[in-house]
Amino acid sequence: MHPIDARTLEIFRTVAETGSATRAAERLNSTQPSITRAVGAFEKQCGFKLFERGRYGMTLTEAGSALLESVDRSFAGLNMVQEAIGQLRLGLPGTLRTVAIPVVAEGALCDLLAEFARAHPRVAINIKSAHPQTVVNDILTGEVDLGAIIGAPPQGFDLAARVIGERRMKIAVPADHRLANRDRIHFRELHGEQFVMMVQPHNIRLAVETMMNDFGVRPSIAHEVSTQRTVVELARRTGAIGFADDEVIDSVSRSDVMAIELDPPTRWNINLIYRRDRKQSPVCETFLQWLDAR
Structure with a gap:
């Protein structure tokens, strides 16, 4: 297999991003026929199809998607080199x-x-x-x-x-929740409550599921989200109980949501x-x- 030049990879990556040889040509200051020829030659060199051609553009094949991930990593490394050169020109270490x-x-x-x-x-x-x-x-x-x-x-x-x-896990409850006036709540008391949980995998999700198992609390997961701030905001809006980092809960207005200590406490090192x-x-x-x- 002949060596692959950077220009070919740039064309492949741009066509994948734009979904069109025409739009890729505009971005790269080239022509649509030359971009099309370059993609075809690259596919021949690879020995498999990179794109499916359709009426509305070009979409990556499964093999093309896998190759794009590798190309993106290569470009990330190249960008790091270029940034390092720029920093050295400025006299930065x-x-x-x-x-x-x-x-x-x-x-x-x-x-x-x-x-x-x-x-x-x-x-x-x-x-x-x-x-x-x-x-x-x-x-x-x-x-x-x-x-x-x-x-x-x-x-x-x-x-x-x-x-x-160090971080601590607390529970977030709306100000009008029946538990909102408590300073500390044992995990067993949460049996039957509706929970807002982090999606897996996450330390907080793992800790909550472990405690559920240890104390015989039957899971009642109403919502799953990908950030702790969303946990708190959704708990505040829906009336469910959220499990989140104490700093995240404290960053939300205390008039809207209460942060309550858990018994037993759960802490992690950063x-x-x-x-x-x-x-x-x-x-x-x-x-x-x-x-x-x-």
Whole structure:
């Protein structure tokens, strides 16, 4: 197989994004016939169809979709190289790339990196918010230097972990709920209540299901959502009970929703994690040294 040039990959990626050789040609300052020829030649080189041609455009085949994921990763790496060149031209030592679930990205991780940025004003900070599984995947694939998760890092990988904070799970109930005037509620008392839950997998979902099993509470899941803030907002609007991080609940107006302690309490560490088996970038090494001396 002949080497694949970057232009071919750019054409493939643009056609996939636009769904049309004509629109891809406009974006790439080319012509529709040349784009069509390039795609056809690339398919011949690959040995399988990348697109289904139809009356309303071009859609990726299953093989084309799988290939696009690999191409996107390649372009992400290229963008990192280009950004590094730009930073060096400006005289900056580099960018610290991080990822975390939204509540940590906006809270503990942001606070920590802001402190680091004040100590090292020539370093650029990049914080990405993502689903927990994406956080781990980005660290393992090298898309980022490090990330932050709630709870222990996954087993089976050579990941270093450093505690940078702690979070507590509470229940969120509307102000007019029968339990709203309580300071603390035992999990057994929630039997028969309607719950708003995080979708799997999530530490809070796992903790709630474990406690349900331990205390014989029959699950009554009315709603499932993908963010903790949505848990709180939906609990407030529907009258169901939501399980969320205490900071998230506290960020919602206390006149609308109450944050109540659980008995027994559930707490997790916020862990900063990174690959132990990979050489860190100079800016990441600087950050880790700063963290040690902090």
